[in-house]
Amino acid sequence: MAYISFQPQDYFNTKLWTGTGAENALTSVGFEPDLTWIKRREVNSHRLFDAVRGATKFLESDSTAAEVTDAQELKSFDSDGFTLGTATKVNASGGTYASWNWRANGSGSSNTDGSITSTVSASTTSGFSIVTYTGTGANATIGHGLGTAPSVVICKQRNATQQWINYHKAIGATKYLHLNATDASATSSTVWNDTDPTSSVFSVGTAVNCNGSGNTYVAYCFAPVKGFSAMGSYTGNGNADGTFVYTGFKPAMVIVKCSSAGSTDWIITDNKRGTFNPAGERLYPNLNSAEDASGDYFNYLSNGFKFNENVNLWNTSGATYIYMAFAEEPLVSSNGVPAVAR
Numbered sequence: 222m223a224y225i226s227f228q229p230q231d232y233f234n235t236k237l238w239t240g241t242g243a244e245n246a247l248t249s250v251g252f253e254p255d256l257t258w259i260k261r262r263e264v265n266s267h268r269l270f271d272a273v274r275g276a277t278k279f280l281e282s283d284s285t286a287a288e289v290t291d292a293q294e295l296k297s298f299d300s301d302g303f304t305l306g307t308a309t310k311v312n313a314s315g316g317t318y319a320s321w322n323w324r325a326n327g328s329g330s331s332n333t334d335g336s337i338t339s340t341v342s343a344s345t346t347s348g349f350s351i352v353t354y355t356g357t358g359a360n361a362t363i364g365h366g367l368g369t370a371p372s373v374v375i376c377k378q379r380n381a382t383q384q385w386i387n388y389h390k391a392i393g394a395t396k397y398l399h400l401n402a403t404d405a406s407a408t409s410s411t412v413w414n415d416t417d418p419t420s421s422v423f424s425v426g427t428a429v430n431c432n433g434s435g436n437t438y439v440a441y442c443f444a445p446v447k448g449f450s451a452m453g454s455y456t457g458n459g460n461a462d463g464t465f466v467y468t469g470f471k472p473a474m475v476i477v478k479c480s481s482a483g484s485t486d487w488i489i490t491d492n493k494r495g496t497f498n499p500a501g502e503r504l505y506p507n508l509n510s511a512e513d514a515s516g517d518y519f520n521y522l523s524n525g526f527k528f529n530e531n532v533n534l535w536n537t538s539g540a541t542y543i544y545m546a547f548a549e550e551p552l553v554s555s556n557g558v559p560a561v562a563r
Contacts, residue, residue, distance in 0.1 A: 225446065225447070225448035225449050225548075225551050227346060227347075227449075229449050229470070229473065229547070229548040229549060229550060229551070230251045230473075230549075231251060231252055231324065232252070232323065232324045232344060232346065232347035232349070232449070233321070233322065233323050233324070233347070233449075233450075233473060233474070233547040233548070234250050234251050234252070234322050234473070235319065235320065235321055235322070235473060235474060235491045235492065235493040235494075236249070236250050236302065236319075236320045236322060236493075237317070237318065237319055237320075237493050237494065238317075238318050238320075239315065239316065239317055239318070240305075240309075240311070240312040240313045240314055240315060240316040240317075240318060241312060241314060242307060242312065242313060242314030242315075243307060243312075244296070244304065244305065244306060244307065245304065245305045245312050246299065246302070246303075246304045246305075247302040247303055247304070247305065248299070248301045248302045249301060249302065250301055250302040250303070250322050251301065252301070252322075252324045253298050253299060253300050253301070253302075253324070254272075254298055254302070254303060254322035254323060254324060255271060255272040255273070255298065255323060255324055255325035255326070255327065255342055255351060256269070256270070256271045256272075256322065256323040256325065256349075256351060256441065257269075257270045257271075257295060257298070257303055257320050257321075257322050258270075258282070258320060258321045258322075259295070259310075259311050259318060259319070259320045260318070260319050260320075260489075260504050261309075261310060261311070261313070261316050261317070261318050262316075262317040262318060262319055262494075262504070262511065262512040263316060263317065263511050263512075264509060264510060264511050265309070265310050265316075265509055266281045266283050266284060266310060266509040267281055267282040267283050267504075267506060267509070268280075268281065268294060268295070268310055268311060269281070269282060270294070270295040270303075271342075271351050271439065271441075272298050272325070272327055272328050272329070272342060272351070273328055273329040273340055273341075273342050273351045273352075273353050273439070274288065274353060274379070274439055275290075276295050276296060276297050276298055276303070277290050277291060277292050277294060277295065277296065278290050279291070279294055279295070280377050280379070280439070281401075282385065282400050282401060282506040282507065283401055283505075283506065283507050283508050283509050284401060285382045285383055285384050285385075285401055286382060287378070287379060287380055287381050287382055287383075288379040288380065291306075291308060292306060293306030293307045293308040294306055294308045294310065294311050295311060319491070319493070319494060319504065319512075321474055321489070321491065323347070323349050324344055324347065324349070325342040325343055325344050325349055325350055325351050326342045326343055326344055327342055328342060329341050329342035329351065329353070330342075332352075332364035332365075332366055333364065334362075334364030334365075334366075334421040334422050335361065335362035335363040335364045335421075335422040336357075336361045336362045336363075337354050337355070337356075337357060337361045337362070337363050338354070338364075339352050339353065339354040339363050339364050339365075340352070340353045340354070341364060341365060341366035342366075343365070343366030343367055345366075345367060345368045345369075346446075347446055347449060347450070348367060348369065348371075348443060348444035348445060348446040348449070348450055349367075349441075349442070349443055349444075349450075350365050350366045350367050350371075350441075350442045351439065351440075351441060351442075352364070352365055352366070352439065352440040352441075352442060353379075353437070353438065353439050353440075354437075354438055354440075355435065355436065355437050355438070356425075356429075356431070356432040356433045356434055356435065356436045356437075356438060357432060357434055358427055358432060358433055358434030358435075359427065359432075359434075360414050360424070360425070360426055360427065361424070361425050361432060362422040362423070362424050362425075363422055363423055363424075363425060363440070364421060364422050365418065365421070365422065365423055365440070365442045367420070367442060367444050368420055368421075369420050369444045370417065370418045370419055370420050370444065371388075371418050371423065371442040371443055371444045372389065372390040372391075372443060372444060372445055372452035372453075373387070373388065373389050373390070373441075373442070373443040373452050373545055374387070374388040374418065374423050374440050374441070374442050374443075375387050375388075375400060375440065375441045376388075376425075376430070376431045376438055376439070376440040376441075377400075377430075377438065377439055377440075378429070378430055378431075378433065378436050378437070378438055379436075379437040379438060379439055380436055380437045381436065383429060383430040384399045384401055384402065384430050385399055385400035385401045385430075386398075386399065386400075386412055386428070386430050386431050387399070387400055388412075388413050388418070388423070389452065389454075389480070389543045390417070390452060390453075391452070391453055391454035391480070391541075391543045392406045392454075392480050392543060393417065394413040394414070394415055394416050394417045394418075394424070395408055395409075395410065395413075395415050396408050396409075396480075397409060397412045397413065398478060398480060398543075399507075400487065400506055400507065401506075401507050402507055403483060403484050403485055403486055403507060404483045404484075405479070405480060405481055405482050405483040405485075406480040406481070409426075409428065410426060411426035411427045411428040412425070412426055412428045412430075412431055413425065413426065413431075414426040418442075423440070423442065443545060447469060448469055448470055448548065448551035449470065449547065449548045449551070450545070450546065450547050450548065451468040451469065451470075451544075451545075451546045452543075452544065452545050452546075453466070453543070453544060454480070454541055454542060454543045454544065455541075455542050455544070456539065456540070456541055456542075457535070457536040457537045457538055457539065457540045457541075457542060458536065458538055459531040459536060459537055459538025459539075460529075460530075460531065460536075460538075461529055461530055461531075462527075462529060463527045463528045463529040463530065463535070463536045464527060464528075464536065465522075465525060465526075465527045466525045466526050466527065466544065466546075467524055467525040468524065468525045468526065468546050468548075469524060469525075469551065470524065470525075470546075470548035470549070470550060470551045471521060471522065471523050471524070471548065471549045471550050471551075472492065472521045472525070472526050472546045472547065472548065472549060473491060473492045473547050473548055473549035474489065474490070474491040474492070474546065474547045475489075475490050475491075475519070475521075475526050475544060475545070475546045476488070476489050476506070476544060476545045476546075477490075477528065477534070477535050477542055477543070477544045478542065478543055478544075479533065479534065479535070479537070479540050479541070479542050480541050480542065480543045481540050481541040482533065482537070482540055484533075485533055485534050486505045486506075486507055486508060486534055487505060487506040487507050488503045488504070488505060488506075488534055488535065489503060489504045489505070489506060490502065490503050490519055492521060492549050494512070495519065495521075498520040498521065498522075499517035499518065499519060499520050499529065500517065500518070500519055500520075500521075501513070501514050501515055501516040501517055501518050501519070502514045503518075503519075516530070517529070518530055518532065518535070519535075521549075526546065
């Protein structure tokens with residue numbers, strides 16, 4: 222049985238709020254976050270902020286745009302949350318917002334494990350690190366600080382317009398996905414250099430969106446931790462009762478993308494917006510659209526999840542879907558108490 226000695230909410234948590242239009246210090250995240258991903262639940266772009274690049278800098282998962290600095294977006298990471306400015310994308314008066322927050326290890330330190338020196342903020346406990354580096358334009362390796370091989374690497378060029386590049390173990394290092402787009406996985410040796418990550422480094426080829434000479438990058442690396450996080454794939458069954466995916470914990474958040482077919486959006490579900498089974502509340506990382514709450518499509522169970530109905534975004538018969546999931550609570554806690562479905 223899967224159990225962990227720490228509370229999942231000490232390393233990942235979803236935070237919801239209603240905007241005030243004035244500086245707003247949000248608490249009850251449960252820790253000082255190092256990555257905060259914000260989406261207004263009405264129409265607006267996603268915002269990703271992290272402690273290595275600096276609180277006021279953001280990237281948009283639904284856009285190829287370069288990094289932007291705005292002192293009125295996320296102003297600071299705080300001991301139990303973060304402080305927002307007056308920007309409407311994060312804090313419009315009356316606007317409703319969701320954020321997903323991960324804990325790493327602060328602003329980071331130099332890492333020389335790879336052929337490119339990186340700055341790394343890593344939590345080996347929760348299997349998450351934030352990595353920044355400058356590209357060389359030649360095949361290279363980059364230290365990630367996790368001590369175990371990540372199953373997911375999400376990379377974005379910071380200083381120019383370029384697509385997001387995703388590595389996922391389930392599709393392998395010969396392929397990649399774009400976080401900002403609907404396309405299926407594609408094959409290229411110039412992205413991950415056809416080389417899976419190791420316990421110390423991930424590899425990049427010569428592609429400009431992960432290793433252009435002199436360009437700056439950020440990568441978010443995730444390694445599975447039994448009882449806390451899981452990354453894998455499943456095959457859709459096309460039925461009203463969808464494919465069950467075992468994670469070993471009750472999920473707090475699930476991200477899904479069809480990797481075998483194009484014209485399919487990414488989706489994010491969580492336990493704070495969809496609070497009982499079955500639920501439908503979902504946002505789309507590749508779109509700036511409003512939250513979609515139609516249908517009763519997904520269930521968070523004590524040991525995994527399932528997405529129901531014959532829907533191409535998550536359950537077409539025979540299609541392959543990749544996922545990332547993070548725990549609300551493990552299947553069995555360290556004190557022997559079992560999780561229950563909601």
